Amino acid sequence: MLNRLMPAPAAALGLGLLLALPLTAPAALADRAPAQLTVTGEGATEIAPDLATLQVGVTTTGATAAEALAANSAALEAVLARxxxxxxxxxxxxxxSLSVTPNWTGYESSSSGPQISGYTAMNIVTVKVRKLDTLGAVxxxxxxxGANTLNGxxxxxxxxxxxxxxxRQAAIEDAKAKAALYAEAAGVKLGRIAVITENSGYGGGPAPMFKEAAMSAAPVPVESGQLSMQATVTVVWDLAE
Structure with missing residues (x-):
């Protein structure tokens, strides 16, 4: 009698496994990530700049480092005042930027070797001009x-x-239009937006052009052009079931 009752737990366990197996497939389907559509949208707008940034500097030389720096300081102070x-x-x-460096000569001499012949001092100032109609005069x-270095x-x-x-708004509208087009062509429906990422910036217009002021008593001619503000967004949509 005891031997006939022993298989009952094993039979119950087997039945439990059989009942559990059909439940695993729906659970896996529920955990499956939804299909998605990823689209990149681009937008841009052009606008006139209202700020100019440039570097103005003075380079001077002297027999000693102190002499070169003193001459440089005097010249730069006059430039800043103007x-x-x-x-x-x-x-x-x-x-x-501020530097004082030695000037070396005599590299070709094998007997005495290089010698310091003087010093060069350089002082660079970054200048912002907020009224562009005065940029040429500046x-x-x-x-x-006295400024003899002008760049940047x-x-x-x-x-x-x-x-x-x-x-940015134009980039989002571009992404939405592309997504709607792709979804219609593929015969699917867009669901909610899952992710939006951005990569934006701005580029300049034509390179600024100017002449040396010594060529003319008139203000230096400068063309500021237009700035292109650009935005790129990547948008991920879940696809509706």
């Missing part, structure tokens, strides 16, 4: 009063957010 007179505010003037004033002229916006927001 820039302030031209309307550049103190907050828009910032020293970006450049002219800087060069006329770029244009930008004091507040780029409004223009960038316009480009």
């Amino acid at each position: 820039l302030r007179e031209a309307g550049v505010e103190g907050r828009d003037l910032q020293t970006s 450049l002219d004033a800087a060069v006329q009063d 002229l770029t244009f930008g916006l004091q507040d780029p957010r409004p223009a960038m927001d316009t480009a």
Whole structure:
């Protein structure tokens, strides 16, 4: 009698496994990630810049480091004073580089070897011009009063957010239009948006052109062009069942 009752737990266990197996397939389907559609949208808007940034500097030489630096400081102070007179505010003037280096000669001499023949001092100031109609006069004033280094002229916006927001909205609309087109062509329906990522920035217009101020008494001619504010978004949609 005891031997006949022993298989009962095993039979019950087998029945439990059989009953559990059909339940695994629906559970797997419920956990399956939804099909998705990924689209990249692009948007851009053009706007006139309202800010110019440039680097103005003075390079001087002297028999000693102190002499070169003193001459440089005097010349740069005159340039800064002229820039302030031209309307550049103190907050828009910032020293970006200052160096004093020896000048070596005699490399070709095998007997005495290289010798220091003097020193060169260089001081570079980053200048922001917020009134672009005065930019030519500012450049002219800087060069006329002793600046002998002028480079890095770029244009930008004091507040780029409004223009960038316009480009972002255009990028989203572009992504939505593409997604609707692809979904219709594929015979599927768009569900909710799962992910939005952005990669944005702005590019300049034509490269600024200017002449040496010494060539003319008139303000230096400068063309600021247009800035292109660009936004790129990647949008992921879940596809509706």
